[in-house]
Amino acid sequence: MKGVRVVVVGAGVIGFSTAVCIAEALPLCSVTLLADKFSPDTTSDGAAGILFAAKFPDIPLERQKHWFKNSFDHLLAITQSQHSPDAGVMLSSGWQIFKDVPADKTPFWSELVIGFRFMTDGELKRFPDYKFGHAFTTIKCECSSYLPWLEKRFRKAGGQVEQRKVNSLQELSNSYDIIVNCSGLGSKTLVGDDKVYPIRGQVLKMEAPWLQHFIRVSDGKTYIFPGIHGVTVGGTRQEGDWRLQVDEGDTKSILERCGALEPSLSKAKVLSEWVGLRPSRRNPRVEREVVQLQGRRVPVVHNYGHGGWGVTLAWGTALDALGLVRKCLDEMPPLAKL
Helix, strand or coil: CCCCEEEEECCCHHHHHHHHHHHHHCCCCEEEEEECCCCCCCHHHHCCCECCCCCCCCCCHHHHHHHHHHHHHHHHHHHCCCCHHHHCEEEEEEEEEECCCCCCCCCCCCCCCEEEEECCHHHHCCCCCCCEEEEEEEEEECHHHHHHHHHHHHHHCCCEEEECCCCCHHHHCCCCCEEEECCHHHHHHHCCCCCCEEEEEEEEEEECCCCCCEEEECCCCCEEEEECCEEEEECCCEECCCCCCCCHHHHHHHHHHHHHHCHHHHHCEEEEEEEEEEEECCCCEEEEEEEEECCEEEEEEEEECCHHHHHHHHHHHHHHHHHHHHHHHHHCCHHHHC
């Protein structure tokens, strides 16, 4: 295996999680991470980073559970360590509320978070327009701290980092033996995937240190997530919308919707406004293929398309991607490993 050159494309939470997993597990490989944007300029940086998930239609539920559990356990260990403040990872308790009682009251991840239960009638009185809710403790991971922390961990494991825009896989084929594609929305052009599309998200960061519990409406468009560096208040879920500029109409709508749930936000100061494009797909693509590049057959491992669930599933899909890289290594001719 000595001397096998692995490149990871993408420096968001998926890219750095995958790069760390590979560099730590396969110390005899040389691992390089390439990206044109790094923290604080990635989509992951603005994510609320709260751990729970939606179901993907075509991926076995056991695999999705595995992704969630591996990510939750990884981040939970950080919350219980001295790294918690540096990594921006904390426990967070709160409520997810529903306008109507859902057909499936118990989500697949309910036994993987802490203390999951249905909200009581007394708790729901606070939200008169909502008929049902979940109460639980989960994890909040703030990527503005977590990504630089992962980068340090990656470098400590011997990883190399280079800021550079990758326009095609061809330009990597002579320098690397295995390509790991974590380019998110960039996969639309990098590997010609027409199934990946943006879901535009706009959020505000607000100063409201008195807020200790999250509130999320089940449609994912309205939420209040207290964190270490302010409260993330949102949001929007605008499919196919590529706009990166702040929309004042969206800001007004966010403040109205969130203010209805938490009236004390009227006293909070807006610290910043942010827009990001979630790299969405019907199902995340976590698989491998062999691509013909400049006369060579090069293994490519894909790990992208997580939509709004990147932070939630990052470590789980990174471990899957590591397993796929191991398979690529097992199938390489002995001379390639020297």
